[in-house]
Amino acid sequence: MxxxxxxxxxxxxxxxxxxxxxxxxxxxxxxxxxxxxxxxxxxxxxxxxxxxxxxxxxxxxxxxxxxxxxxxxxxxxxxxxxxxxxxxxxxxxxxxxxxxxxxxxxxxxxxxxxxxxxxxxxxxxxxxxxxxxxxxxERQLPFPGWTLPGVVGAGGAQAMLKSGLVLPGRRIVVAGSGPLLLAVASSLAAAGAQVPAVVEAAGYLRYARSPRALLANPAKAAEALLHGTALLRHRVPVRLRSAVTEVHGTDRVEAVTVSRLDADWRPVPGTARRIACDALAVGHGLxxxxxxxxxxxxxxxxxxxxxxxxxxxxxxxxxxxxxxxxxxxxxxxxxxxxxxxxxxxxxxxxxxxxxxxxxxxxxxxxxxxxxxxxxxxxxxxAAHAPGPGWQDWLSDDTDVCRCEEVGAGRIREAVAELGARDARTVKLLTRAGMGWCQGRMCGTAVACLAARGGTAEPPAERRPFAVPVRLSTLASLDEGAADPSPGAP
Amino acid sequence: MARTPADLVGAQPDPPFEITFDGRRVTALPGQTVAAALWGAGILAWRTTRDGGRPRGAFCGIGQCYDCLATVNGEPNRRACLVPARPGDAITTQEGHGHDRLTV
The missing domain is CATH 3.50.50.60 (FAD/NAD(P)-binding domain)
Incomplete structure (x- = not known):
């Protein structure tokens, strides 16, 4: 400079x-x-x-x-x-x-x-x-089996590939919602993984309702086209209005069930299909x-x-x-x-x-x-906002909070029987959202369940520690204040 | 067409080295995190949960979810997706909160 x-x-x-x-x-x-x-x-x-x-x-x-x-x-x-x-x-x-x-x-x-x-x-x-x-x-929504090894965030699979040059499996289903899924699927395929399906819960028709924003952003359209072309080249089928509603396996992923969804993201009965795979990359936006x-x-x-x-x-x-x-x-x-x-x-x-x-x-x-x-x-x-029907794919024993191992049944009980009306009360009653990740993984799901069918997101929180800090670090703050020198990298 | 991620980016890594996972030898590449080295060896789980004793490994891949906590050289609760692998590292499956050894 x-x-x-x-x-x-x-x-x-x-x-x-x-x-x-x-x-x-x-x-x-x-x-x-x-x-x-x-x-x-x-x-x-x-x-x-x-x-x-x-x-x-x-x-x-x-x-x-x-x-x-x-x-x-x-x-x-x-x-x-x-x-x-x-x-x-x-x-x-x-x-x-x-x-x-x-x-x-x-x-x-x-x-x-x-x-x-x-x-x-x-x-x-x-x-x-x-x-x-x-x-x-990444925003996550739980479903039966999502804590099995081999189920990874779509962004997580992408991150591990981009930085560590590794894949979570050989045959990877990509699922959830949002444009990131297309990018992830084309990267995984280009890096040698088989991608038997990209499963997108939304339709892409909602984009068409806003032609002005689309026309004003040709670069975004070109980017989507690029990923679409890459998926075609790798013969990756894209299933719209569908979701992975269950993962199968005992200690790791062996297959997933994909179901069609209605406009509210409710699984349509009789549409479940099993796809064999050894990993699932999943995410619902950011x-x-x-x-x-x-x-x-x-x-x-x-x-x-x-x-x-x-x-x-x-x-x-x-x-x-x-x-x-x-x-x-x-x-x-x-x-x-x-x-x-x-x-x-x-x-x-x-x-x-x-x-x-x-x-x-x-x-x-x-x-x-x-x-x-x-x-x-x-x-x-707007196009990828989760529909309220996703909750229908939860079973009572599906862990919603991964850290504290709190199942959907306990959260439903806190809402239906104990009177919880918001994520904070659910947390106090069940420990959902109280673990290491501080509710980053389960926050959306807990807020939706607490809202009893309505869609909701956790409210803005005041969190004195954005990341875990050791007590020894806090204890040393007095010295730090006396010598405010930036730590060298 | 590229068959591996390394082919795709034309990787010419520095010489590989060994770490261990629960005593088993695992080859790691310099610049990989512990989680990446384990994935590279087909290992997806290196923690069991406190309540259910269920296996877990890397999930978010970017240090946010804390599912990938591992015991690295005896120190529990290290985020394997962030910690770089070093030659000779001994990674062990972290059981629960990883501090059982401290209880008498």
Missing amino acids: TASPSEPRARREPYDLAVVGAGSAGLAGAVTAAELGLAVALLDTSAQTGGQFYRHPAPALGAVRPEALHHDWSAYSDLRGRLAASDVTHLAGHHVWSTVREDDGTWTVHAVTGADGTSERPALIRARALLLATGAY VPQIELATTLGCATRRLPDGTLGLALDDLQETSEPGLWAAGETGGVGGAGLARTEGELAARAVAARLLGRRAGDGRIAELRRRRDRMRAFADVMS
Whole structure:
């Protein structure tokens, strides 16, 4: 990058901007802010940048063509090149567990470090502005057998393939709902797996109800076409309005039952068909990862698929002044939208900190592009919103909460007999959502069951710890406050 | 057409090394996580649940679900999908919360 007006600063001074998350949104935000002259720290849990979308093998795996597993790899390699040329402080292996606004208006970002956050050395970073680009995780709906080894998240199968070059089986059914399924199926097939079926619960007809958003986003249509072509080449059949309603096997997957669904996602009797396979990759769209913001009290908005995203102003700022967000945190919309929002947020932050007006032509262009892509994201989100009938494929002994092994029967009992009306009460009565993952895997299901047939998503929660933190880390915080030096990566 | 993920990306990895899973030898590639190395050997479960004693392994693949907790070199509750495999690592099936050894 060109010389920064804020040359290497003392470590005790706050950064101008701390960016949490080094995926498409965070990378675009960090490099843009640095190029505009801000001192930037970029924190991410992973050793490498790219986030989930551009997850790629570690250098030691020697992948000559990492782009073979990616759409639009050049957009990432451009950002990566700009990061290398910038003086952004990239803090890899940093798992942010809390962000706190100090009395002087600056932010303190607390992180645990190491590949899985278990290193003994916590980190504490101070910054004048904060950009959350924490992405999303996969939404799951339970069904009988979904805890068997060999059943993996669709995004999980994709992540393990992209980074570790491994597959969960040889014959993998891909199921659930959302455009990610097509991408996952074509990657798995290209990497040598047999994919006997892609099973999509929604129809794709709902997209046709919004022709304007489709026409305005030709790149998205082209991407879908690309995956469609890849699936044709690998002879992967796509079954619409269908779901995997049961997995068979004792200690691992041996087959799945696929049933047709009605418009409410209720299995149609007499349509069950068994498909032999040794793995199932399943997911029902993505959930914005926003705990850091909701813990600070940031306003949220209900997205068309029922999930919550952060409510953002026209320049990506949350309802908390000085806290910006970009990418999936504001609603799932893909890597292109994330890059646009990351850059837009960085320009808004720079304007604020440098005392300029945020209104140049580039900002106007980014806003137009964002609005166009957001409109498409909303169409997509509505098309894949789960229908209430999915609950019909649960049996009472189906584990809904994987961590605490709480079956659907116990949750139904809490609702029907003990008077629970919301996910929180169900949790207190049954422990569903109280385990290691903090309800990330079962949150949607528990909220739906508590809503007695209505669709629902868990409400925004205030969670003091976004990731598990050791007591020794908390005990060391006093020392940390005396020496707020960022941990080196 | 590519037959394996490694073929697809033209992987030319550094020399492989060995780890063990419950005493059995498993070949890992440098740069793989513990979970990836185990998947590569066809192993999908390396934990049993606290209540039902049911087998579990990697599910979300990105460190969110904590289903892939394993005991790595004697230390329980390591997320296998995040922890890099290192030469000589001893991975053992984690039973329940993994701290049974601590109870007297």
